[in-house]
Amino acid sequence: MVSGEKFVVPLPPSSRTVEVKRLSSTPRLFVVENFLSAEECEEIIKTATPLLAPSTVLKQGDQSNGEEKVKDEVRTSETAWLMDKKVPIVAKIRQRVEELIRIPMSYAEDMQVLKYTFKQHYHVHYDFFDPKMYPGRWSSGHNRLVTVFFYLTSVEKGGETIFPFGNTSAEEHHKIQSWGPCENAVESSIKVKPVRGSAVIFYLMKPHGHTHGELDHTSLHGGCDPIVGEKWAANYWIRNGPVQ
Ligand SMILES: O=C(O)CCC(=O)C(=O)O
Numbered sequence: 709m710v711s712g713e714k715f716v717v718p719l720p721p722s723s724r725t726v727e728v729k730r731l732s733s734t735p736r737l738f739v740v741e742n743f744l745s746a747e748e749c750e751e752i753i754k755t756a757t758p759l760l761a762p763s764t765v766l767k768q769g770d771q772s773n774g775e776e777k778v779k780d781e782v783r784t785s786e787t788a789w790l791m792d793k794k795v796p797i798v799a800k801i802r803q804r805v806e807e808l809i810r811i812p813m814s815y816a817e818d819m820q821v822l823k824y825t826f827k828q829h830y831h832v833h834y835d836f837f838d839p840k841m842y843p844g845r846w847s848s849g850h851n852r853l854v855t856v857f858f859y860l861t862s863v864e865k866g867g868e869t870i871f872p873f874g875n876t877s878a879e880e881h882h883k884i885q886s887w888g889p890c891e892n893a894v895e896s897s898i899k900v901k902p903v904r905g906s907a908v909i910f911y912l913m914k915p916h917g918h919t920h921g922e923l924d925h926t927s928l929h930g931g932c933d934p935i936v937g938e939k940w941a942a943n944y945w946i947r948n949g950p951v952q
């Protein structure tokens with residue numbers, strides 16, 4: 709499938725439609741401009757500000773006895789979890805995401821708001837938990853299926869979301885070993901520029917394997933350092949079954 713293909717998706721029950729543009733087929737990566745209004749972005753930032761704390765990652769290792777979240781240099785931003793689904797802005801955006809993605813939001817983790825100031829980043833990583841690195845509870849096939857990511861601010865310079873495998877063929881994959889900071893990523897990487905209100909959607913599992921958790925390793929991505937301007941963003945990590 710070619711990149712740059714656009715299709716119009718209705719968002720019932722509103723009469724609104726959005727235009728979904730495909731940026732890549734491997735990984736399956738799409739962008740939707742104006743998914744959120746400027747007022748909605750402001751409202752999310754205002755709600756999240758008092759809840760910000762240093763971002764964490766899940767500690768690698770056996771997860772059978774529960775998980776441990778740790779701070780790590782790979783992820784230096786701040787996070788606010790908006791756990792109260794009754795907050796009007798959260799309820800509204802949850803519904804809109806469900807209308808777009810057509811997956812029940814009971815499969816989604818809470819909305820996570822992210823703030824990156826100068827030189828803060830999330831080095832390239834996977835949003836799923838590879839059972840090789842996280843044995844235990846992630847070995848059952850239950851995992852994250854898709855990430856819906858919103859930009860709440862536009863960033864003047866830097867702050868892109870980078871996809872090193874963007875639009876590559878299987879024959880090229882062995883050449884792509886882009887770990888660490890954005891600067892290490894291959895020249896051909898797709899870099900999505902943060903534009904206020906835009907959403908990026910990328911799938912973490914293969915199209916025909918999502919029921920049994922077949923991971924898509926081309927979904928590798930990262931959040932680059934903002935150079936000029938502050939980056940606020942939010943995500944929903946949506947799994948292939950209900951979150952318990
Ligand atoms: O900040 C970004 O552009 C990407 C963040 C990210 O990968 C994540 O939240 O999982």
Ligand SMILES: [Fe+2]
Pocket residue numbers: 833834835855929
């Ligand atoms: Fe991510």
